[in-house]
Amino acid sequence: DVKVTQSSRYLVKRTGEKVFLECVQDMDHENMFWYRQDPGLGLRLIYFSYDVKMKEKGDIPEGYSVSREKKERFSLILESASTNQTSMYLCASSLVDGTSGSTDTQYFGPGTRLTVL
């Protein structure tokens, strides 16, 4: 079974703090993703990475950065947390399916509910 783990289920931080959210996958997937989920807005892509040290901005990258130093680990960084970054953060990973040409399934972690006070 694919397993995607996230370092914390719940996190409370103060405005201005630097916040690290960690994600680890155990299936040797090339692709990793960070989303935020807000009621009524669904999932929105923050950043993704298709290889070690490679990253691409998603739809809402402002206020966030990422790091991928090892294939299995993808970190989301909030340089200076703000109250509007209170949200559920979901990490996902997927394999690059070069044979079928299809979009492969993304496997999700349990999420980190971040509250910024």
Added chain:
Amino acid sequence: AQSVTQLGSHVSVSEGALVLLRCNYSSSVPPYLFWYVQYPNQGLQLLLKYTSAATLVKGINGFEAEFKKSETSFHLTKPSAHMSDAAEYFCAVGYSQGGSEKLVFGKGTRLTVNP
């Protein structure tokens, strides 16, 4: 550009009744379509995936979805709802960008099952 519209942010059914969750997509290329389910306080779990092999796709927990190109739809159904089906359901369309396959999600439909 790819987009997904889920009609109805909230659907309520009685236990044993038909479940129908609607999803319409917009895609400039042949779509890869997904339904995910999210139970309370959990991440997303794949229900089923359409990759053009067959228009009727069967998934886990008795769910299925039918791809209709003419209607650009991929509605999710289950003949008989169970209390354990109460969750939020997300439709998504896949596409490639920057060497990676990405997903665009709908805003979700929360399913309530009444006893």
